[in-house]
Amino acid sequence: MSRRSSLPSFLRPWALLLVAALGAFGAFGLSPAQWRQLERAIFGPPPRSERAAPREPFAGRPRVIDGDTMDVNGIRVRMQGIDAFEHDQQCSRAGGGRFACGAAARAELAGLIGNREVTCTPDGSLTHGRTVATCSVPGRDGPIDLNAAMVRSGLAFDCPRYSNGRYADEEAAAKAEKAGAWDGRFTYPWTHRDRANACKPR
Structure with a gap:
């Protein structure tokens, strides 16, 4: 079964902005791969394509x-x-x-x-x-x-x-x-x- 985000839809745009901002400034020293994992945990899997x-x-x-x-x-x-x-x-x-x-x-x-x-x-x-x-x-x-x-x-x-x-x-x-x-x-x-x-x- 596909994993889906548990985050309410009205919060997702704000969470996306937060993740993008933190990623841009290298917060927490996470690697790009770790940031992708974090995004998927919040927003669910990427599109089918x-x-x-x-x-x-x-x-x-x-x-x-x-x-x-x-x-x-x-x-x-x-x-x-x-x-x-x-x-x-x-x-x-x-x-x-x-x-x-x-x-x-x-x-x-x-x-x-x-x-x-x-x-x-x-x-x-x-x-x-x-x-x-x-x-x-x-x-x-x-x-x-x-x-x-x-x-x-x-x-x-x-x-x-x-x-x-x-x-x-x-x-x-x-x-x-x-x-x-x-x-x-x-x-x-x-x-x-x-x-x-x-x-x-x-």
């Missing part, structure tokens, strides 16, 4: 977070096998100047989706509480693989460690046509996050 990944496909109209992350029906989805520019990343154009490639990646994903419903097929894993999935939208000639389309746009990259090279062809085509950031200079998103080996094959 943080405890276990869904196993069956799910669909809905999404809220796009960035170039490889979205919320679909209350489930935070991390698109499988790709890595898009981080929200704060800047890239250089071939002719000079810079552009916000992280914001461009988010806009590209939102544009690919439009007003359509997204269908996501999870691979059964979680990363940082996010359900890892391949997502698609209906297209004129069949479903459009959003993961592949983002790599093809030149604003996301194949991540062989998790894709096994599934999007290598899309990346090669984007590079050859100087699509997106391939037209200038950029830092790979995993390097931007100081995780240089994040996408290297296992």
